[in-house]
Amino acid sequence: MKLVLYQRTGAEAPQPGLLVGEGVVDLGEAVGPVRDGPPQQIMTRIIDHFHALRPEFERLAARATPLPLSSVRLRAPLPRPGKILCCIGNYWEHMEREPRPLNMFLKNPDAVVGPGDTIILPEFTEPYVFHHEAELAIVIKGPAKKVAQADYRKAIFGYTCLIDVSARAQGRQTWRSGSWMGKSFDTFAPLGPCIVTADEIPDPNALNVRFWNTGDLLHDYNTNDMEHRVPELIEFATAIMTLSSGDVIACGTNHEGLGPLQDGDIAAIAIEGIGRMALSVVDPLKRTWERGVYMGPNSTAPAARAQSNA
Numbered sequence: 001m002k003l004v005l006y007q008r009t010g011a012e013a014p015q016p017g018l019l020v021g022e023g024v025v026d027l028g029e030a031v032g033p034v035r036d037g038p039p040q041q042i043m044t045r046i047i048d049h050f051h052a053l054r055p056e057f058e059r060l061a062a063r064a065t066p067l068p069l070s071s072v073r074l075r076a077p078l079p080r081p082g083k084i085l086c087c088i089g090n091y092w093e094h095m096e097r098e099p100r101p102l103n104m105f106l107k108n109p110d111a112v113v114g115p116g117d118t119i120i121l122p123e124f125t126e127p128y129v130f131h132h133e134a135e136l137a138i139v140i141k142g143p144a145k146k147v148a149q150a151d152y153r154k155a156i157f158g159y160t161c162l163i164d165v166s167a168r169a170q171g172r173q174t175w176r177s178g179s180w181m182g183k184s185f186d187t188f189a190p191l192g193p194c195i196v197t198a199d200e201i202p203d204p205n206a207l208n209v210r211f212w213n214t215g216d217l218l219h220d221y222n223t224n225d226m227e228h229r230v231p232e233l234i235e236f237a238t239a240i241m242t243l244s245s246g247d248v249i250a251c252g253t254n255h256e257g258l259g260p261l262q263d264g265d266i267a268a269i270a271i272e273g274i275g276r277m278a279l280s281v282v283d284p285l286k287r288t289w290e291r292g293v294y295m296g297p298n299s300t301a302p303a304a305r306a307q308s309n310a
Contacts, residue, residue, distance in 0.1 A: 001055060002194040002275065003027075003046065003158070005039050005075045005114075008067075014039045014075045016046060018057060018196050018230030019275070023066025024074075030056040034109045040080045043195075044246040047141055047157045050197075064155040074277070076114030077160060077189045078139065083247040084109055084189060085237055086135075086164055090252025091225050102228045102236050105162070107250070115193045115277035117166055119267060122185045123284050125176040127167035129260045132212035133253040134219040134269045136163035136204065138230065139195050142244040149231035155238060156230075159204060161269045161277060162250045163211070164262065172255065190267070191248070201273050204230045204251075205273040208272040211257065214265050218293055221254035260289035 002019035016031055022216075030053060031046060046053060084107040089100060108128045114117070121130050144155035165188035167175040175182035201207070205226060210220035228236070233249055238267040261267060263283035271274035 001054075001061070001197045003043070003077060003197070004066075004194045005077050005079065006072045007075055008072055014079070016042055017067075017072075018061055020061055020066050023068050023071055025060050025064045025066050027057060027060065030060055036081075036186070039075070040246065042076060044080055044244075047139070047245040050157070057152075068076050074115040076112050076117075077193070077195045078191060078246055078248065079114070080109050081112065081246050081248045082109065082189065082244050083241075084112075085112050085248070086183065086250040086251065087233065087252035089255070090227050091221070091254040092227055093225070093254055093256050102232065104237065104249075105180050105183065107180060107189055109189075111184050111186055111189035112191050113187045113279065114190070114191060115279070116277050117187070117190065118165075119187045119190065119261060119279050119281045121261065121263070121274050121281070121283040121285070121287070122167075122183075125285070127182065128170050129168045130262075131166045131168055132211060132213065132218070132256045132261050133166055133255070133258065134209050135162045135166035135250045135253045136207060136209060136223055136271055137191065138204070138233070138249040138251065140243045140245060140247040140249070140284045142242070144234070144238045144243040145241075147234050147238040149235045152231035152234040153198060155234050155243065156198045157245065159193040159201055159271075159274055160191055160195050160248075161193070161271050161274055162248070163267060163269055163279075164250055164253065165189070172258065190269075190277070190279050193229065196264055196274045197201060209231070209254075210270045212266075212268040213259060213261070216261050219254065219257040221256070221298045223251065225254055227250060257293055259293045262288055268309055
């Protein structure tokens with residue numbers, strides 16, 4: 001199943017729905033009082049009570065008339081996760097070496113936006129460039145603590161797409177390296193378009209991930225290239241902290257394909273079995289960067305160089 005939050009024209013708040021083909025089935029009839037509260041709380045309750053709710057969801061999916069996607073707006077399926085844990089690196093990128101130590105950082109939950117929203121580059125000139133990172137994201141079923149790799153599926157409700165927008169110093173180093181700040185500007189965590197339940201993804205380490213910038217395919221890799229695979233990510237994170245329903249782990253990215261985001265761009269991510277979403281990019285300072293793509297440490301692709309048109 002593909003769960004969404006959607007909004008009709010004129011509606012005050014997003015509502016839970018089921019993505020079916022080219023339409024959305026409203027789940028209000030099925031969730032009842034679970035529907036009350038902020039959108040994040042609604043989705044968290046659905047995750048917690050999904051086993052009981054699923055038969056009615058299936059009935060509605062089979063019988064209800066979907067609302068056309070053209071008549072609704074999809075929103076981030078988790079508008080404010082309690083925690084967004086992001087892997088640092090975590091892809092081999094054709095390098096022959098021992099696996100690097102697994103490491104993660106926390107990304108600001110208030111940075112979440114969703115399909116059709118806008119990534120706004122900050123009016124802050126210290127960062128050298130702003131990159132896109134296309135990532136598979138795990139949606140947690142909690143509470144999850146000290147989960148062994150063999151039991152990793154018990155802690156996973158489903159999966160979604162995440163673009164880890166990243167402010168950089170020169171090269172590939174994150175701005176304010178060693179902190180979360182370069183990753184946590186407002187709008188720097190696009191999430192969506194849906195949450196696909198875990199039963200529809202037999203192997204999360206066998207998915208194609210793609211990213212386009214204004215129609216140009218840049219990221220194009222498979223999650224089988226992870227240094228530390230999904231079961232290990234679950235074990236590692238839950239050994240450190242308790243993960244709650246609706247928390248997110250972003251699995252890292254293959255950096256071969258990194259490029260700058262800049263004013264007027266259309267950023268689109270698609271992951272096999274999950275779906276596709278696109279967002280616009282706005283830069284109030286109208287900066288430009290060379291369209292060079294990072295293709296690894298031995299690449300001769302041009303480095304990004306900022307120019308201000310403001």
